[in-house]
Amino acid sequence: MEYFVEAFNKAISLMLSLDPELYGIIFLSLKVSVISTVISTFIGIPLGTVIGLNRFWGKTALINITNTFMGMPPVVVGLFVYILLSNQIGILGPLRLLFTTTAMIIAQVLLATPIVTGLTIVAVQGVDPPIKKTAVSLGANGFQLMWLVIKEARYAIGAAVITGFGRLTAEVGAVMMVGGNIRFQTRVMTTSIALHKGMGEFQIALALGIILIIISLLINIALDMLRGTRGEASR
């Protein structure tokens, strides 16, 4: 127990030290996760709404595939992106993106998009059917109906985005594989933790883990407050 208390104290002192390297890592972690979440949101919400709202051949199969991708192991996604960007065998090799933050973002988008899409499908299907019928009967076209349904399901869709973001901040396998954990370039919180653990510096690794959890907690509190105030206004 004492070991954990010491790690916690170390985490606090590390944060208070304002060490540029630590804050660089924190900033890069947030930057990669935020950009990836935003891209996933812009793909996942419209895609999930279209799938959830319409009846078409192969819909069940598509939902099953989406659900499978929601639980995709990050290392598999990392490996896939690695091969894709690899100089020797990848079709995107000439772009020379391997071991850059762009590669990390590509991998994370592939991880978060199925989550945002899948949970948006559930959110959209949860909207009361008379709402859709009413909108159509009042003269909404396909796009207007989609927009209304997104607004009606906004709290559940918000939760979908938060879940996607949570997955990305916690993820290590994919960013390690395609980012390479290069100091001052592609090192993020989770890869730092893995590195320090590998070097036997368990307490620093643990302290970084605690910092990561604190940051996640702060972000979740902020998002929840945002959702909470809006939720209350709806009552």
Add this chain to the structure above:
Amino acid sequence: MNVIFSVKALTKEYSGKKVLDIEELEIEEGSITGIIGPSGSGKSTLLYVLNGLEKATSGEIVFNGKKIISEPDIEARRQMSMVFQRPTVFNMSVYDNMAYSLKLRGFPKEEIRNRIIEISKFIGIEDKLRQRAVTLSGGEAQRLTVARAIIHRPKVLLLDEPTANLDPANVAMIEKLILHANSEYKTTIIAVTHNMFQAKRISKQLVFLLNGSIVESGEAKEVFSQPKDSRTMDFIEGKMIY
């Protein structure tokens, strides 16, 4: 008088079962038509098909001089509105609910505001415009849904038992609103109702549906006082007991 809806040999089937089979029906522009009939006679289905929420299996519908092939296009649908039995409001303010049908049609903000103020006074919810619509009572919510359906002054208003489960004061208010749309905006009203008193109060024309087909139709007064078909008489009398 112009004919706004002309229906010929219209059928609708659900998994092979015919629920609607109408040889001919004409609705005059500006009229108020009551559609009566027992449960399951196809009244609601007829409204759904006219509105394009359901596709007809076969037959022809001419709306406002334009033939509807399988379902009405967006231009045709935007000239109609429909109100359902259960009041359905969007999870937004009362104001935004009413603005919805106007925004869909690209009305300018000023016009939207003026129309909302006018109609909200008419239905007595002018002090609740900023309130969330989901917090309204059942009666208020249904007044809102009717107001939202007529605020863009549609050519046709389709009503699927909009006053079922409402108290008499709200029924009166909604009937007043419907008649207002008919007299002021020249909106054609097609109303499905189970309430014979209401059918008598508001309808100029009456259509009696049974098992998906029209048994009798004509001037409401005549159908009520001298029905040609004995089944119409039975239905009206059976209902009038309650």
